[in-house]
Amino acid sequence: MPGSGVAVDDLPALDAPVALPTDAVAQFQRDGHAVVRGLATHDEVAAYRPLIEAAALANSRETRPMEERDTYGKAFLQITNLWVKDEAVRRFTMARRFARVAAELLGVPAVRLYHDQALFKEAGGGHTPFHQDQFYWPFDDDKTITMWMPLIDVPAEIGSMTFASGSHKLGHVADVPISDESDAQLREFIDSKGLRLDTHGALAAGDATFHAGWTLHGAPPNATGTLRAVMTVIYFADGLRAVEPDHPFRAFDLKIWLPGVQPGELAASDINPVLYRAGD
Numbered sequence: 001m002p003g004s005g006v007a008v009d010d011l012p013a014l015d016a017p018v019a020l021p022t023d024a025v026a027q028f029q030r031d032g033h034a035v036v037r038g039l040a041t042h043d044e045v046a047a048y049r050p051l052i053e054a055a056a057l058a059n060s061r062e063t064r065p066m067e068e069r070d071t072y073g074k075a076f077l078q079i080t081n082l083w084v085k086d087e088a089v090r091r092f093t094m095a096r097r098f099a100r101v102a103a104e105l106l107g108v109p110a111v112r113l114y115h116d117q118a119l120f121k122e123a124g125g126g127h128t129p130f131h132q133d134q135f136y137w138p139f140d141d142d143k144t145i146t147m148w149m150p151l152i153d154v155p156a157e158i159g160s161m162t163f164a165s166g167s168h169k170l171g172h173v174a175d176v177p178i179s180d181e182s183d184a185q186l187r188e189f190i191d192s193k194g195l196r197l198d199t200h201g202a203l204a205a206g207d208a209t210f211h212a213g214w215t216l217h218g219a220p221p222n223a224t225g226t227l228r229a230v231m232t233v234i235y236f237a238d239g240l241r242a243v244e245p246d247h248p249f250r251a252f253d254l255k256i257w258l259p260g261v262q263p264g265e266l267a268a269s270d271i272n273p274v275l276y277r278a279g280d
């Protein structure tokens with residue numbers, strides 16, 4: 001790794017499994033989200049954090065000052081598929097330990113990578129509007145899940161994500177991308193259905209929350225002076241197929257994250273490797 005002084009092969013392997021908390025699978029299936037504390041150790045995160053942060057910031061294309069951005073732009077720097085650009089990130093994103101948790105929570109034998117994203121909420125960054133991830137994803141099934149892992153301790157003043165518990169069972173709610181409009185519409189929906197809003201609160205670096213593709217979620221603004229450095233990995237069950245995109249956002253996703261895959265075909269392009277298969 002030029003300049004970093006750290007050989008990628010010396011980074012922790014992140015392969016050894018961790019035991020899930022006993023209620024995690026039930027909670028994920030019931031609520032559409034769960035937390036796994038200590039999924040990566042303090043030392044593991046400490047080894048990866050400077051490398052992931054450097055890769056993310058080097059690849060960020062955001063140049064506008066905060067006041068010139070819309071609500072989505074203020075929410076975070078979003079740097080996608082870093083694993084194809086950086087060997088340290090590749091090792092982190094490919095982690096069998098993380099993928100195994102994703103498969104166990106989804107209740108499937110194997111998961112593939114959809115893509116990774118660094119989501120860095122800057123000091124003074126705005127709230128993350130409520131939205132549904134799977135609105136963007138051209139899959140024929142809802143067996144999709146995101147791991148959201150802070151690389152720094154996230155105290156209550158910064159805040160982790162807020163989830164509308166049980167909303168994943170309601171499927172697609174609104175045809176609206178992440179924005180002020182999605183926030184308003186989905187909050188109204190949450191109220192109208194009497195859904196409970198839950199957060200896993202303060203997280204330590206290496207803890208992770210997992211949420212389902214249809215779970216309604218958002219996050220608070222970052223009123224502190226600290227960068228909220230979070231790495232996310234999105235997985236889907238092996239065997240899912242692509243569908244005909246029904247709007248431009250899904251057409252974009254199909255082209256970028258499932259390159260070469262035609263509607264109806266197995267979602268399994270070269271950049272969607274199987275990251276965990278039970279028994280392998």
Ligand SMILES: O=C(O)CCC(=O)C(=O)O
Pocket residue numbers: 075076119121128133146148161217218219230232
């Ligand atoms: O990091 C955030 O503020 C939001 C993350 C999110 O929406 C996601 O990972 O799906």
